[in-house]
Amino acid sequence: xxxxxxxxxxxxxxxxxxxxxxxxxxxxxxxxxxxxxxxxxxxxxxxxxxxxxxxxxxxxxxxxxxxxxxxxxxxxxxxxxxxxxxxxxxxxxxxxxxxxxxxxxxxxxxxxxxxxxxxxxxxxxxxxxxxxxxxxxxxxxxxxxxxxxxxxxxxxxxxxxxxxxxxxxxxxxxxxxxxxxxxxxxxxxxxxxxxxxxxxxxxxxxxxxxxxxxxxxxxxxxxxxxxxxxxxxxxxxxxxxxxxxxxxxxxxxxxxxxxxxxxxxxxxxxxxxxxxxx
Numbered sequence: 659x660x661x662x663x664x665x666x667x668x669x670x671x672x673x674x675x676x677x678x679x680x681x682x683x684x685x686x687x688x689x690x691x692x693x694x695x696x697x698x699x700x701x702x703x704x705x706x707x708x709x710x711x712x713x714x715x716x717x718x719x720x721x722x723x724x725x726x727x728x729x730x731x732x733x734x735x736x737x738x739x740x741x742x743x744x745x746x747x748x749x750x751x752x753x754x755x756x757x758x759x760x761x762x763x764x765x766x767x768x769x770x771x772x773x774x775x776x777x778x779x780x781x782x783x784x785x786x787x788x789x790x791x792x793x794x795x796x797x798x799x800x801x802x803x804x805x806x807x808x809x810x811x812x813x814x815x816x817x818x819x820x821x822x823x824x825x826x827x828x829x830x831x832x833x834x835x836x837x838x839x840x841x842x843x844x845x846x847x848x849x850x851x852x853x854x855x856x857x858x859x860x861x862x863x864x865x866x867x868x869x870x871x872x873x874x875x876x877x878x879x880x881x882x883x884x885x886x887x888x889x890x891x892x893x894x895x896x897x898x899x900x901x902x903x904x905x906x907x908x909x910x911x912x913x914x915x916x917x918x919x920x921x922x923x924x925x926x927x928x929x930x931x932x933x934x935x936x
Contacts, residue, residue, distance in 0.1 A: 661792045662734035666722060666749045667697040668742040668774075669781035670890045670917040670933075681785045682733075684726050686749065688921050689718045697921035706921055707893060707929050716826035717925045721749040727756035736768040736798050738788045738805075740781050742922070743853030744773045768798050772805060775853035776814040778923040779888030780935035782915070784809060786886070812935060813878045814849040815858060817867045819894075819930030821845070846871055864930075868897075871934065872904050879909075879936055887911045890933040892919040897932060911936070 667685040675681065676699070688695040690709045695701055710717055731737050739757075744750035750773045757769045774781045787808050791801045818824070821839060825832055838845075844867035846859040858874065861867040879885070887905060891898035898916045905914065919927055927933055 660734040661736040661738065661788075662730070663738050663740065663785050663788050664727065664730050665740040665781050665785050666742055666747075666753075666922075667920050668747070668749075668777045668922045669740060669785055670778050670920050670923050671782065672915065672917045675782070675917070680789055681782075682730055684722045684730065686722060686747070686922055687720045688925060689720070691715060695921055701921045703919065703921060703924050704893065706924055710823065710925070710928065714826070716823060719747070719922060719925060721747055721752050724752050724756035724759060727753050728760050731756070731760050731764075731767065731769060737770070738801065739769070739771040740774055740784050740788070741771065742777050742781070743775050743849065745775075745853040746777060746855070770798070770802050772809065773853065775809055775851070776812065776849045776935065777926065778814070778816075778919065778933045778935070779890040779915075779917050780812055780814045780849070782890075782917055783812070783886055783888045783935055810851075811880075814933065814935045815846060815871060815874055815878070816848070816927055816931060816933040817844055817846050817864075817871050818928060819844065819864060820928040823925065823928050846874065868901065868904075868932075871932070872901070872908065875905065875909060875934070875936065882936065883910045883912060885912055885936050887914045887934060887936045889914065889916045890919045890923055890927070891916065892924050892927040892929060892931040892933075894930050894932065897930070901932060901934075 664682045685696050685698040690713050739753045741750040753771045842863050848858040850856050861870045889898050902914050
């Protein structure tokens with residue numbers, strides 16, 4: 659059985675995963691003031707960070723059209739799509755629309771669209787789980803069942819070094835933002851069961867937030883020895899590697915992978931942000 663895994667560009671990859679080309683990425687687009695970016699391999703995230711920093715406006719993102727998914731559907735017998743949380747983006751609904759449009763002509767085609775209920779490296783882990791199960795010769799519906807279980811058990815957490823985009827988007831008032839910045843308060847955020855972002859905890863200073871994020875893995879996670887920890891970093895590889903070291907001292911994950919934040923994750927996490935999923 660030939661299968662294809664398609665993910666939107668919320669799915670963050672590293673050089674190894676890009677080289678293997680087992681996950682086909684459909685890019686979203688980003689607009690900051692009058693500058694447009696396509697969230698693909700040519701995107702310069704440092705330029706994106708600079709544009710965000712120098713703009714008073716919140717970045718706008720746009721989902722890929724259904725046609726962008728349809729173009730990729732014909733390349734395998736079975737298609738599995740992984741998207742950003744439907745609570746954060748319309749990409750999931752556009753992928754579902756693409757499936758319905760395509761199956762009007764090709765009714766026998768197997769296409770399943772997963773709502774990751776998350777973003778970033780969580781999408782990466784979900785995509786890798788699909789590939790792992792397919793290589794073990796699980797049938798399509800068995801893959802769907804097991805991956806849905808995996809999504810429901812997954813936890814995603816992230817720490818922000820900068821509050822700029824939270825303030826610009828209105829998720830944090832300017833007054834609270836100024837107070838938090840003055841007091842060096844670092845929020846620790848995470849995804850809930852509905853795929854929405856919520857405040858999990860906060861700490862004063864980057865070091866304490868970093869330490870608290872390591873602790874939260876033990877508080878929120880179960881059966882870690884059976885799981886992979888994914889770490890996405892936004893322009894802070896050394897911090898991600900240090901985080902991996904600290905995690906390995908305390909927990910026995912099956913594997914730990916580090917990926918670079920793409921454009922969409924950069925918009926959410928901003929410079930210095932760390933996103934983890936397990």
